[in-house]
Amino acid sequence: MSVNIKPLSNEQLKTKAPTLFTQEAHQDVSAKYHFIPTIEVIEEIKSHNWYPVNVSEAGVRDIEKEGYQQHCVRFRHFEDLLNPKENAIELLLFNSHDRTKAFSISAGIYRFVCANGLVISDNVFESYKIKHLGDRDNDISNAIAKITAVKPKLMKRIEKLESIKLNEAEKESFAKNTIPLRFEEHLEVDYKDLLLPNREEDFKDDLYTTLNIIQENLIRGNIKGVNKQTNRRFTSKKISSISKDASLNKNLWDMAEKIATIKEPTYLMAA
Structure with a gap:
């Protein structure tokens, strides 16, 4: 287990994702749009003892959208940075400055053994929209308070998933049913490839480990298959879309x- 997780400084955040520091909305956004710089929300979250540990921003095809695209910041609580465990509950901040992604806070899980970043289903923990800053009952404080309060319950949920054992047929059924979450109907892949562990620690039969193995293989790609329309072979690429990553994760969690x-x-x- 890695113990060398350090919060990202504002300088590191700016290098990795300059969009976080954009100070105005994209020109195509309506005048009614209430713009909030992402960095201001980051500072607000830090004041509640959650610190940024990872950040990603979407690529852009339209150069005019550069600096306004979707981005995601993952935060970890001070306690989990001080004393890392095998799994850590994370706070996920999503936003864009061109209205392609709503400003919201979700819950996630970080699994140290494989650096996996799961996103918890909305059925387990509802995402919270951010509409304003500074008010007594603002969305950020409410969302952070609820994620902080639910941390122990989510950890219990993980423990429960780890206690549920799957036989080979059940694991295969799990994998088969996840294929449509990533691949279109005309793309054929072998479900067994989704169950291949990437490390010795993952040779287990519990539901939580199986979820993580399937998630990692679907997200990171390198799954070989055949396009039934063209009969051409293909190899899946890593999912780079922030929205697709979050959606796939939530659907996988729902299935688990x-x-x-x-x-x-x-x-x-x-649970």
Whole structure:
């Protein structure tokens, strides 16, 4: 397990994602749009003891959109930076300055053994929209307070998923049902490739590990397949879209939750 996770300074954030520091909305945005610089929200989140540890911003095809594109910042709580565990609950901040992505805060999980970044389903933890700053009951404070409060419950949920064992047929069914989340119907891949562990620590049969193996293979790509329309072979690429990454993650989490309730009908009550 890595213990050398350090918060990113504002200088590092600016180097990795200059969009965070944009001071105005894109010219095509309506005058009614309430612009908030992302860096101001980052500073607000830091004041609640959550610190940025990772950031990504989308590429742009239209050069005029450079500096306004979608971006995502992942935060970790002070306690988890001080004393890292195998899994850490994260706070995810999404935004764009051209209205392609709403300003919102979600919950996620970081798994140290594989540097996996899961995004928790909205059915488990609802995303919170950010509309303003500075008010007594502003969205940021509410969202952070709720994520902080739910951290122990989410960790319990992970422990429960780790306790649920899957046989080979169940793991195969899980993998088969995730294929449409990433690949169109005419793209054929071998579901068994989604179940291949990338490290020795992942040779386990529990639901949580299986979820992470499938997620990593779908997100990072390098899955070989055949285009049934052209009969050409292809190799999947890493998902670079922030929206696709988050959507796939949430759908995978939903599927894992469904499997948990099938395996253990009392799962939701216990979690």
